[in-house]
Amino acid sequence: MGYRVVVVGATGNVGREMLNILAERQFPADEVAAVASSRSTGNRIDFGESGKELTVRNIEHFDFTGWDMALFAAGSGPTKTYAPKAAEQGCTVIDNSSLxxxxxxxxxxxxxxxxxxxxxxxxxxxIANPNCSTAQMVVALKPLHDAAGIKRVVVSTYQSVSGAGKEGMDELFEQTRAVFVGDPKENRKFTKQIAFNVIPHIDVFLGPDSGLDGYTKEEWKMTAETQKILDPDIKLTATCVRVPVFVGHSEAINIEFERPLSVKQAQAILREAPGVMLIDKREDGGYITPIECVGDYATFISRVRKDPTVENGLALWCVSDNLRKGAALNAVQIAELLGRRHLKKA
Incomplete structure (x- = not known):
């Protein structure tokens, strides 16, 4: 006997990836419902590689009664309206928004x-799913924190346009084409040209009353979520940058520890850590880049080295498919965990 699972926002980038991963991991589902806005109602959407298709249902009329789990990939607006409704009807919500x-x-x-x-x-x-940039980072930080206690993290992110949805991916494609053919370049999703450029601005800027004047909400999320997930005493500062990459977030992370941790010790720990793949060769190409992580479940770690500017410091490079570990995969893993611990089926 399996679960009855709803994917809300099934026609978006993350929703489609959720369906792919449910099929790939052979999630024990007796029934899967694809749900989206009225604009997509009646459309057919692929589910797995067997050629199976699901008919998209209208969120406005969907009854969550009798369904076990709902994976929400619909953004904060629809989630605010429909997640409490699903939860009240007995369907456990796993939400990918920031709400x-x-x-x-x-x-x-x-x-x-x-x-x-x-x-x-x-x-x-x-249950909440963290921000994509936070999710991959804490997978890398957790085993190191257990070993030596993390005091402070300085992270710079290089985040792909898929983190901004289909509109972000379309804008990169259209602007790149425009550069080569000499057409005008329009900025609709991003504040500046994203093709052949980088933009040090993700989400809104925080005001002086926030105590983080000059930071963006994305940067605040990385701090607040890391403290909630991992340890409230960890100090973290982030600079989040959008880069002209379609899929895959990268992060340059500097870590200060309470206790000494050598490079070799850190490499040995990361080599055995769940969800981590260590690719760290001191040679040309001996590291992972975003294009190589697409479609993979792992969080890849490369370039582990000593940070000589602090007493107990390491620096590393962290790459992951943001549509997978940063969103859809983590949500499905939460569903698997929920099933094992609380919603066991006979």
Missing amino acids: YRMDPDVPLIVPEVNPEAIDGYKAKNI
């Missing part, structure tokens, strides 16, 4: 990092 991440009654989960926190989901029957 519930900092709610003290909603667990924020990365299964490799804080699986035990999922036990608090019954307060609202909702």
Whole structure:
């Protein structure tokens, strides 16, 4: 006997990836429903490689009663309207938006990092999926924190346009084409040209009343979510940058520890860490780049080295498919964890 699973926002980048991963991992589902806005109602959408298709249902009329889990990939607006409805009807919500991440009654989960926190989901029957850039980073930080205690993290991200949805991917494609054929380049999704450029601005800027004047909301998310998931005492500062890459987020991470941790010790720890793949050769090409991580489940770590500017410091390079570990895969892993710990089927 399997689960009845709903994917809300099934026609978007992340929703489609959720369906792909449910099929790839052979999630024990007796029934899967693809749900989206009225604009997509009646469309057919692929589910797995067997040629199976699902008919998209209208979120406005969908009854969540009798469904076990709903994976939301619909953004904060629709989630605010429909997630509480699903939860009240007995369907556990796993939400990919930012809406519930900092709610003290909603667990924020990365299964490799804080699986035990999922036990608090019954307060609202909702579980939050972290920000894509946070998710891959804490997978790398967790085993190192356990070994030597992390005091401070300085991270610069290089985030692909797929993190901004289909509109971001379309804009990069259209602007790149425009550069080569000499057409005008329009900025619709991003504040500046993204083709052949980098933009040090993701999400809105925070004001002086926030205590983080000059930072963006994306940068604040990385700090707040890391502290909620991993350790509230960790200090973290981030600079988040959009880069002209279609899929795959990269991060340059500098870590200061409470206790000494050598490069070789860190490499040995990361080599055995769940969800981590260490590719770290001191040679040309002995590291992972975004294009190589696309379609993979792992969080890749390369270029582990000593940071000589602090007493106990390391620097490393972290790359992952943001549509997978940063969003869809993590949500499916949460669903698997929820099933194992709380919603066991006979």
